[in-house]
Amino acid sequence: xxxxxxxxxxxxxxxxxxxxxxxxxxxxxxxxxxxxxxxxxxxxxxxxxxxxxxxxxxxxxxxxxxxxxxxxxxxxxxxxxxxxxxxxxxxxxxxxxxxxxxxxxxxxxxxxxxxxxxxxxxxxxxxxxxxxxxxxxxxxxxxxxxxxxxxxxxxxxxxxxxxxxxxxxxxxxxxxxxxxxxxxxxxxxxxxxxxxxxxxxxxxxxxxxxxxxxxxxxxxxxxxxxxxxxxxxxxxxxxxxxxxxxxxxxxxxxxxxxx
Amino acid sequence: xxxxxxxxxxxxxxxxxxxxxxxxxxxxxxxxxxxxxxxxxxxxxxxxxxxxxxxxxxxxxxxxxxxxxxxxxxxxxxxxxxxxxxxxxxxxxxxxxxxxxxxxxxxxxxxxxxxxxxxxxxxxxxxxxxxxxxxxxxxxxxxxxxxxxxxxxxxxxxxxxxxxxxxxxxxxxx
Numbered sequence: 001x002x003x004x005x006x007x008x009x010x011x012x013x014x015x016x017x018x019x020x021x022x023x024x025x026x027x028x029x030x031x032x033x034x035x036x037x038x039x040x041x042x043x044x045x046x047x048x049x050x051x052x053x054x055x056x057x058x059x060x061x062x063x064x065x066x067x068x069x070x071x072x073x074x075x076x077x078x079x080x081x082x083x084x085x086x087x088x089x090x091x092x093x094x095x096x097x098x099x100x101x102x103x104x105x106x107x108x109x110x111x112x113x114x115x116x117x118x119x120x121x122x123x124x125x126x127x128x129x130x131x132x133x134x135x136x137x138x139x140x141x142x143x144x145x146x147x148x149x150x151x152x153x154x155x156x157x158x159x160x161x162x163x164x165x166x167x168x169x170x171x172x173x174x175x176x177x178x179x180x181x182x183x184x185x186x187x188x189x190x191x192x193x194x195x196x197x198x199x200x201x202x203x204x205x206x207x208x209x210x211x212x213x214x215x216x217x218x219x220x221x222x223x224x225x226x227x228x229x230x231x232x233x234x235x236x237x238x239x240x241x242x243x244x245x246x247x248x249x250x251x252x253x254x255x256x257x258x259x
Numbered sequence: 260x261x262x263x264x265x266x267x268x269x270x271x272x273x274x275x276x277x278x279x280x281x282x283x284x285x286x287x288x289x290x291x292x293x294x295x296x297x298x299x300x301x302x303x304x305x306x307x308x309x310x311x312x313x314x315x316x317x318x319x320x321x322x323x324x325x326x327x328x329x330x331x332x333x334x335x336x337x338x339x340x341x342x343x344x345x346x347x348x349x350x351x352x353x354x355x356x357x358x359x360x361x362x363x364x365x366x367x368x369x370x371x372x373x374x375x376x377x378x379x380x381x382x383x384x385x386x387x388x389x390x391x392x393x394x395x396x397x398x399x400x401x402x403x404x405x406x407x408x409x410x411x412x413x414x415x416x417x418x419x420x421x422x423x424x425x426x427x428x429x430x431x432x433x
Contacts, residue, residue, distance in 0.1 A: 031274075
């Protein structure tokens with residue numbers, strides 16, 4: 001046997017034992033596939049371009065896109081504390097989740113809320129159920145999650161909503177009829193979003209009681225879609241639950257005006 | 260702190276370290292079993308994704324008691340087998356996957372930088388399936404004979420004989 005053949009034989013047996021280095025993309029791809037790393041891309045929202053970050057578990061972070069993408073990257077790293085890389089535009093299920101939420105269609109939220117506290121999660125999941133075209137007071141969210149005294153805490157939790165638009169915190173407004181603050185670019189954007197969804201922003205009445213219809217004998221929050229269908233002649237107001245129930249009215253099952 | 264302890268305490272926080280410590284072995288085994296660099300990368304990625312999902316469902320004791328290396332070997336064999344089945348069922352897809360510009364020296368030539376490596380891939384391809392598993396797990400992946408036997412569900416003596424015969428074939432076929 002000549003020397004070359006001999007060397008080739010040894011080489012191939014050495015090659016059997018020596019490990020090949022895994023491709024550098026492998027770790028990245030694995031972490032993305034299991035939701036331990038995120039990608040981000042710009043997305044044109046009704047209030048201008050935003051950066052949206054996502055992973056296999058859902059949309060994890062959304063913020064207004066400034067001229068400098070590294071600002072979003074550092075915001076994400078402080079807030080979410082996971083590796084982040086630039087993606088090739090939001091994948092269809094990310095876009096579908098956002099479109100669905102803003103157009104008021106039903107479907108899963110597709111939000112990755114691992115970074116929020118249990119209380120914040122309750123607030124955000126409750127807020128996610130407010131339909132497009134309607135609004136609810138902060139106090140309503142507090143009551144729905146079983147923490148009626150935590151109205152201010154609800155406000156704070158929504159201020160720190162990591163995924164505005166997807167969790168429609170713009171649909172939570174003040175009970176005095178003013179629209180309140182908005183983290184995604186200020187109250188102007190909140191007004192714009194509510195207007196686009198058909199909420200009569202300028203006519204929101206203070207929640208000082210309930211409104212009902214004398215044809216159905218149902219009473220609602222003033223911002224419920226069914227209240228808006230009641231014509232003026234049939235509209236009746238109540239100062240409180242006792243008054244409405246004494247008059248033989250039942251609470252609306254859609255907006256759940258009372259506990 | 261041992262990696263198993265860290266996995267049990269904080270799966271999300273330690274999974275990256277887990278992948279780092281096993282990725283070369285899993286990838287190398289996958290490469291020697293699939294004989295294709297592209298397939299090996301797909302297989303290795305799938306192995307770790309499956310491992311993560313399984314670990315999510317394991318309780319603390321089970322993670323602490325887990326022999327991760329043989330366990331990953333078992334997953335790798337399953338994924339390789341499934342991959343072979345899908346490739347067999349959809350050969351037209353695999354054919355289309357190959358970039359024509361890439362095919363001049365053969366799609367897997369990137370896998371074979373060294374002479375020895377090229378020869379190895381050829382020889383492994385010629386090896387009967389029944390020998391390839393044992394020799395790859397024992398030699399490239401680095402399990403003990405006992406572990407290989409358990410992973411493959413074959414008696415230790417059988418595994419030793421198969422590894423030895425495989426090595427003999429690899430030596431002779433040069």
